Amino acid sequence: MKEILIGLMMATTFASAEGYTQGDRILDMQKMAQAMQDIQSGLLYNNVDIVKAGTKVLKETIIKIRPIDSEVNNKDIYEKWLQNDLKMTNRIQKKIRSHASTLEERFTDGDAVQALQEHSKVLGECMKCHVRLRKW
Numbered sequence: 001m002k003e004i005l006i007g008l009m010m011a012t013t014f015a016s017a018e019g020y021t022q023g024d025r026i027l028d029m030q031k032m033a034q035a036m037q038d039i040q041s042g043l044l045y046n047n048v049d050i051v052k053a054g055t056k057v058l059k060e061t062i063i064k065i066r067p068i069d070s071e072v073n074n075k076d077i078y079e080k081w082l083q084n085d086l087k088m089t090n091r092i093q094k095k096i097r098s099h100a101s102t103l104e105e106r107f108t109d110g111d112a113v114q115a116l117q118e119h120s121k122v123l124g125e126c127m128k129c130h131v132r133l134r135k136w
């Protein structure tokens with residue numbers, strides 16, 4: 001039983017360490033962009049369920065983001081260093097999850113203004129990666 005469990009754990013670790021393609025990442029990005037729009041609609045229409053559904057998708061998706069295989073195997077040292085900045089990615093992921101939780105809490109407490117501020121802090125973190133790490 002123990003061996004089976006360990007085997008299963010290794011299989012999932014292995015699966016998550018490889019095979020993340022550019023297509024997967026683009027889909028994840030689009031999912032998050034949609035979640036951000038949904039959250040905004042929820043705020044504007046004063047609908048806490050829509051806000052919660054959006055933060056849920058956002059928090060589940062942001063943790064999947066990582067360098068794709070071709071970036072991990074990039075021969076160009078500088079590009080590789082830039083694209084595989086896992087420390088920065090982890091930091092951004094943590095911040096986005098934390099802002100998303102605060103957003104949900106504030107809105108549930110009836111503070112839509114603070115919730116909106118958290119929404120824009122999340123976007124700021126998205127752009128940090130797009131601009132700083134990716135030089136877009």
Ligand code: HEC
Pocket residue numbers: 022025026029030032033036058062065089092093096122123125126127129130133134
């Ligand atoms: C750790 C880095 C990183 C973070 C954080 C990040 N992105 Fe991205 N984003 C990328 C990369 C890399 C691409 C380009 C994907 C590709 O074409 O391979 C991208 C592309 C996109 C695209 C374009 C997708 C398309 O259809 O071509 C959207 C939209 C997007 N991101 C939204 C977001 C949103 C919303 C957030 C925050 C909630 C976010 N991103 C956070 C790295 C990041």
